[in-house]
Amino acid sequence: MTETNHSHKARREIAYCAALFVLAVFIALVGIMLLHLKWEVITVARVVVPAVAAVYTLFLVLYLYLRKELRHLYDSLQCSRLKGCLLTYTVVGFNILVCCAVYGLYSPYAMPIAAVALILTVMLKERIGFVATTISALCVIFLILAHGNYYDDDPLNAHNLLGTLFGYVSAIFMMYLIWKRFSRFETTWGTLLLAIAITPLACLLAYAEFGNDTARVFEAAAISLLGNVIAVAIFTMAQPVMEIVFRMWSDFKLAEICSFDQPLLKRLREEAPGTFNHALTVANLVESCAIAIGLDPYMARACAYFHDIGKIKNPTFFVENQKDGYNPHDELIPELSAKIITRHTSVGAEMLRAARMPEQVVKAANEHHGDTPVIYFYLKAKGITEGELEINPFRYVGPRPTTKYSAIMMICDICEAMTRAKAPQTVEELEDIVGGVIRDKLTDGQFDDCELTIKDLHAIKMTICDVIPAILHKRIDYNRAKERR
Numbered sequence: 001m002t003e004t005n006h007s008h009k010a011r012r013e014i015a016y017c018a019a020l021f022v023l024a025v026f027i028a029l030v031g032i033m034l035l036h037l038k039w040e041v042i043t044v045a046r047v048v049v050p051a052v053a054a055v056y057t058l059f060l061v062l063y064l065y066l067r068k069e070l071r072h073l074y075d076s077l078q079c080s081r082l083k084g085c086l087l088t089y090t091v092v093g094f095n096i097l098v099c100c101a102v103y104g105l106y107s108p109y110a111m112p113i114a115a116v117a118l119i120l121t122v123m124l125k126e127r128i129g130f131v132a133t134t135i136s137a138l139c140v141i142f143l144i145l146a147h148g149n150y151y152d153d154d155p156l157n158a159h160n161l162l163g164t165l166f167g168y169v170s171a172i173f174m175m176y177l178i179w180k181r182f183s184r185f186e187t188t189w190g191t192l193l194l195a196i197a198i199t200p201l202a203c204l205l206a207y208a209e210f211g212n213d214t215a216r217v218f219e220a221a222a223i224s225l226l227g228n229v230i231a232v233a234i235f236t237m238a239q240p241v242m243e244i245v246f247r248m249w250s251d252f253k254l255a256e257i258c259s260f261d262q263p264l265l266k267r268l269r270e271e272a273p274g275t276f277n278h279a280l281t282v283a284n285l286v287e288s289c290a291i292a293i294g295l296d297p298y299m300a301r302a303c304a305y306f307h308d309i310g311k312i313k314n315p316t317f318f319v320e321n322q323k324d325g326y327n328p329h330d331e332l333i334p335e336l337s338a339k340i341i342t343r344h345t346s347v348g349a350e351m352l353r354a355a356r357m358p359e360q361v362v363k364a365a366n367e368h369h370g371d372t373p374v375i376y377f378y379l380k381a382k383g384i385t386e387g388e389l390e391i392n393p394f395r396y397v398g399p400r401p402t403t404k405y406s407a408i409m410m411i412c413d414i415c416e417a418m419t420r421a422k423a424p425q426t427v428e429e430l431e432d433i434v435g436g437v438i439r440d441k442l443t444d445g446q447f448d449d450c451e452l453t454i455k456d457l458h459a460i461k462m463t464i465c466d467v468i469p470a471i472l473h474k475r476i477d478y479n480r481a482k483e484r485r
Contacts, residue, residue, distance in 0.1 A: 016085070020063060024056035027093055028143065034100035035147045047146045054142035062088070062135045069128055084124060087246050091119050091238075092136050098234070099140045099167075102227065108144075108163025109202060109224040112231035113137055117171035118191065119239050122250050126175060133171045137164055162205040163224075170228050173198055184252040188236050195228030249358045254298035257357065258305055264355055265305060271312045274320030278416070279305050281471055285412040286405075288467050292459040295404055303364035303405045306357065307413065310348025310365065314340055334381035338374045338394045345369055345396055360405050368409035370446040371398035401450045408460060410446060411437060415464050416471075427465065434464050 028051040063085065070084040099111040116136045121129030144160055174191050199221050206220035243253055256262075260269065269276045283304035290300030315321040317328055317340050329337045349366035378394040401407040414437050424430040438457055441447060447457075 016063065017060070020059045020089075021052075021056055023089060023093060024052050024059050027096055027139070028052040028055050028146075030097055031100040031139075031143045032147050034097060035104050035143060051143055051146040054146070055139050058135050058139050058142075059089070062092070062132065065131050066128070069125065083246055083248070084128075087123060087242060087248070088120060088128065088132055091116055091242075092132050092139075095136050095234075096139050096143070098230075099136070100143060102230070103140075103144065106226075107220070107223045108160050109166060109206075109220050110227035110230070111140065111163065111167045112227050112234055113140070113164070113167035114171035114174045114191075114228060114231035115234040115238070117175045118231065118235035119242065121175050122187075122235075122239060122252065123242055123246075123248055129175055130172075133168065133175075137168045140164060162208065163220075166202050166205055166224055167227060167231075169201065170195070170198055170224075170231070174228075174231075184256075187252075188232065191232045191235070192229065195225060195232060198228075199225050249299070251296070251298040254296075254302050254358070258298070258302050264309055264351065267312055268309060272308075272315035272318070272321050274322075275308050275311045275315065275318060278320055279308055281420075282307070282409075282412050282416050284471065285416060285464055285467055286408050289408045289412060289460045289463045290405070292463040293404065293408075293456045295408075299358065299360055300405060300408065302358065302361050303409055304412070306348070306352055306361050307365050307368050307409050308344065308348065309351055310344035310346070313344070313347050317341065318344075329377075334377040334384075335393055338377040338381075341374055341377070342369070342394075342396045360403060363401075363403055364406045364409045367399055367401045367403075367406035368413055369396040370400040370410060370441075370444075371395050372441075372444065372446065400446050400448065404450055404452055404456070407447050407450045407452050410441060411460060412464065414441075415468065419468055424468075427469075430468060431461070431465050434461050434468075 025048075028048050032047055032051060066085055066088060067081065070081045095113065095116045098115075099113060102110045102112065113133060113136060117129045117133040119129075120132050141160075141164055144164075173194055177187070177190050177194055202221045202224035203217055206217040239250065239252075242248070243250055258265075260266065265276075268279070283301050286300045286304040287297045290297050311318050311321070316326075317337075319327070332340075345366050345368070349362050352362045352365055373391050373395045375394075378389070378391055381394070382389045401410055411434075415434050418433055418437070419430070424433060438461055442457070
C-alpha cells in the first residue's frame with residue numbers, strides 16, 4: 001500500500017512539473033511576442049530556449065515554495081495544494097503577459113507588477129504574495145533580457161531595471177496596506193491613493209536615469225502612476241472572479257457574509273434573538289482563540305455566527321429563546337426532547353450548504369457538539385426509567401470536530417454557556433471551569449480527528465480566561481449610587 005502511495009505521489013509530481021514546463025513555454029513564447037509586438041520564427045533557437053529555461057526554473061522554485069506553504073492553508077482557507085498552485089500560476093502567468101504587453105506598448109514604468117501582490121495577498125497569504133511578486137518581476141526581467149539580446153538592444157539598461165524596480169517597490173507598499181485588513185472598498189481606494197503617494201519615487205528614479213530632462217522625468221512619473229492604476233484595476237476586477245472560479249473565501253468575502261444584513265443572520269436575529277446574542281458572544285471568544293493559535297479570525301467569526309443557525313427551525317425549544325417561563329419540553333418525553341435538540345446541528349449544516357457557505361462554516365455547525373450526549377435529558381429520562389438506560393439515543397449524531405475551527409467552537413460554546421449560567425467569582429474558578437471543559441472533551445476523544453495540539457489547547461484556555469471576564473464584567477448599580485447620595 002505504501003509503495004502504491006509513493007508511486008501515485010511520484011506520478012503526480014511528474015505531472016505537475018510537466019504542466020509547469022508547458023506553462024513556461026507558453027509564457028515565454030507569448031511574452032516575447034508581446035515585448036516586440038511581432039513574431040519571428042528565428043527567435044526560437046536564440047531567444048525562446050533560454051527564456052523557457054529561465055521561466056521554468058523560476059516556476060519550479062515557486063512550486064517548491066508553494067508545496068511547503070500551502071500545506072498549512074487548508075485548515076484556514078480550504079485551499080488544497082492543487083487549488084493554491086492553480087490560483088498562483090494563473091495570477092503570475094497572466095501578470096507576466098500583461099507586463100510584457102505594457103512594456104511593448106508603453107514603458108517598463110507602466111508594468112502592473114503590484115497586481116500579483118494584491119490578489120495573492122488577499123486570496124492566500126502575505127508571504128505567498130511576496131514570493132510570487134518576486135518571481136513575476138524576475139521572469140519579466142529574463143524575458144526582456146532574452147528579447148533584447150536577440151534584437152541587439154541593451155536589455156539591462158537603466159530604463160528597464162528602474163522601471164521594473166518601481167513596479168516591485170509599489171507592490172511591496174501595497175502589500176503593506178493589504179495587511180491592514182480594510183474592507184474591499186477601502187482597499188481599492190487606499191491602493192489608488194497609495195499609487196499617487198508613491199509617484200514621487202518614480203520621479204526620483206527617472207531623475208537618476210534622465211537627469212535634468214524634466215519632460216521625460218514627469219512623463220515617466222505619469223506612466224508609473226498609470227501602471228499602478230492598471231494594477232489596482234486588475235485586482236479589483238479579477239479578485240471577485242478568482243473567488244468564484246476557485247471557490248475560495250477571502251477575508252473580504254467572509255466579512256460580507258458576516259454582515260447583519262446577510263439573510264440567514266437576519267432570520268436568526270428576528271426568529272431566535274437569544275441564540276443570535278449567544279452567537280455574538282461566542283464569536284468574540286472564537287475569534288480571539290483563532291488569533292492565538294494562528295487561524296484566520298474572519299473564518300472563525302463566520303463559524304461562530306452561523307454555528308447555531310439550525311435553531312431557527314424550532315427556536316422556542318432552546319432555553320435562550322424562551323419567554324414568560326414557558327418551556328415546551330415540559331410537555332415532551334426526554335427522548336423526543338433530546339432528538340429535537342440534537343437535530344439543530346445537522347439541520348444547520350443543510351441550511352448552510354443550501355446557502356453555499358464555506359465548508360469550514362458548514363463543518364463548524366455540524367461538528368461543534370461532536371457526538372457528546374445531552375446529559376440533562378439523559379438524567380431526566382433516567383429518573384423516570386427503571387433499570388439501566390442506554391445513553392446513545394441522547395447523543396448528537398456527530399461527527400466529531402475535524403477542523404480546528406470546529407474544535408474551538410466546541411470549547412467556546414460550552415464555556416460561554418457555563419459561565420453565563422453561573423458567573424465565576426475568581427480567576428481561579430474560571431480557569432478550573434475552562435480547564436475542566438477541555439480535559440473532559442480531550443478525554444472523551446472529541447479532538448482525536450482534528451489537529452489541535454496541547455500547545456494550542458493551552459493557548460485557547462488562556463485566551464478564554466482573558467476574554468470572558470470582559471464579557472461578564474459587572475456594571476455600576478446606579479440605583480444604589482443614587483440612594484447613597
